[in-house]
Amino acid sequence: MTTQTFDTTKAEAFAGRMFEIFNSAALSLMMSIGHRTQLFDTMADLPPSTSQQVAAAAGLNERYVREWLGAMVTGGFVTYNPLTQTYVLPIEYAAFLTRSATPNNLALVAQYIPVLASVEEQVIECFYKGGGVPYSEFQRFHEVMAEDSGQSTVTALFDQILPLVPGLTEALEQGIDVLDLGCGSGRALSTLAANFPKSRFTGYDFSEVTIATANHEARSQNLSNIRFQVQDAATLNEHDRYDLITTFDAIHDQARPDIVLRNIYQALRSDGVYLMQDIHASSQVEGNLEHPIAPWLYTISCMHCMTVSLAYGGMGLGTVWGNEQALKMLAEAGFKRVELKQVPQDFLNDYYITYKQ
Template sequence: MDQIKNNTIDAAKLDLIVSRAIGDLSAGYGGVMVSIGHRLGLYKAMAKAGRISSHQLAAITGCAERYIREWLGSQVAGGYVIYDAASHSYELPAEHALVLAQDDSPVFMAAAWAIPASMWADEDKALDAFRTGAGIPWGDHDGRLYCGVASLYRNAYKASLVAEWLPALDGVIEKLKAGALVADVGCGHGHSTALMAEAFPSSRFRGFDSHQESLDEARQVVATAGGTERVTFETARADAYSGSDYDLICFFDCLRDMGDPLAVAKHAARTIARNGTVMLVEPYAKDGVDDSISPVARMYYAASTTICCAHAISDGGHIVLGAQAGEKRLAEIFRKAGFTRFRRAMATPFNLVLEARL
């Protein structure tokens, strides 16, 4: 306070950072409301109802009206719901429903709030990791992390993987249609595996992950989608999975989590077919910290701090890439592993889609 009185603080700069902090705090509070709305089915009910009162929404969802009324107030204040004062009714616009109510939409984000919830739940582990330098294995996180991550990636993959990303790779679609052998390394819940298997019935797919609980879920995902006779899953490290002569080896949003990505790339070089392709999908990032200033980069850096880097350190920490490694560092890893061709196949606001060949 003395600094402010003595005019050593720029009041405009102070107002700006205070406003930013309040906005962030408001978003954190709002995230709790979004998660509640998602888990209670409030958004889904509103998406089908048009204009609706708090009493009607409470009756439809079986919730207490007084809580519903206050929750709706938070949604209006946050710009998620429109309020009509004349009729005392609320409405979820169709565009908002794509983000908050339709869980198969490519921009659905309501379930993704499970990720920061898990980060808060794991705060003591993160504090200890900061102080000791120890890692945090993927399997040691709060359980909400896995469902949140799967939800965030699943719909993006559904919208883009077969329609856009695979066609951006040289000659891969033709191989998949004819019948290829594919390794999905770090497959997690298997949504990427299932999507490819459904789209290319002549090809065979092997999913690998070191987290057994995720593979249990992956088998259920594939069983629901069909094509189980052409898909297998195996518990294995990314630098030691079985098989050879893979026409396509995929790393979907996972290389950054691995303790020795160079060893992983070298194993891919050993197991790939002569004219095979590595498909690497990582978060969109430029090559310098000063070039990565955006809401998306901030989100990725935060997750990288407590999840990606933490797991890589627990996995040996030989090379800890982080979620904002950038194309240049990723290319260097694959060139050191023996790949002679590395290029950006395409990019989105959230992802880099990269291609490597021997």
């Protein structure tokens, strides 16, 4: 047995880091509240203001706003003048905390923390008994995911994502058949349908709630070239039907991603293309040591993506299934050629441009 020598300096540094983590965890909750109550958006438009003025402008209770401001000041988000008792959100910080900062609004991402924490008890039970936590237990997860993807994927669609596939924009303008599998509330697909009226768009998702939202939004936009339907991707049984199939961050949390990828292969026409967006990571933990948000990805996986897959008797690949596993499974599904690409300023995602021949 190897005997370790206790390093006091190392221990004290680790203890200090723990307090930093506790503060950051607390601030993430306050960030979520600041986003959901639009306090960040309100303060971005205010001159130096008292807590009462901030609360009045936001239409909120002053006592709660004052305590929130205390967290924001001591956490370094907001500056405070004790002489005038006024608060200011610096414009440099507002550039990452407000809705007008889209696609750089990081405050909305903080919403995942309370959402995931809401299922802690169920996940802990799974540590002892196995199994998983189903989608139905996650309040607001799809709502937050829709807002997040609306900021990241939708805003990058035309300038960055579509150009990854040569000739795709031109084909969409001329008119092709498109399927988005795991479409969620349909923001990406509705955006495409609105901009390419000659193409025909279909969105499938497992969730009745998100499909109802997607259909409502499509009707409100008077989109006649799009349809949304509840469909389990693992039971999809269509052949040679689509010129383009897309999945945006949807494969890794499927119960049976192997079956889903084979179904996509079958549904795609021989000269079609499958565009898969998924998490940029390695399948091996040692390959993620330098990943800037690896702990975040493994936590999201444990608390959502892996556990929902296991809840339905699935493979439980998890968020960090990685490039190696993804390429292997695409080949096993029958795809002959895969081009792995990334877009500028997006360290989180990879784009697999996949062909049947």
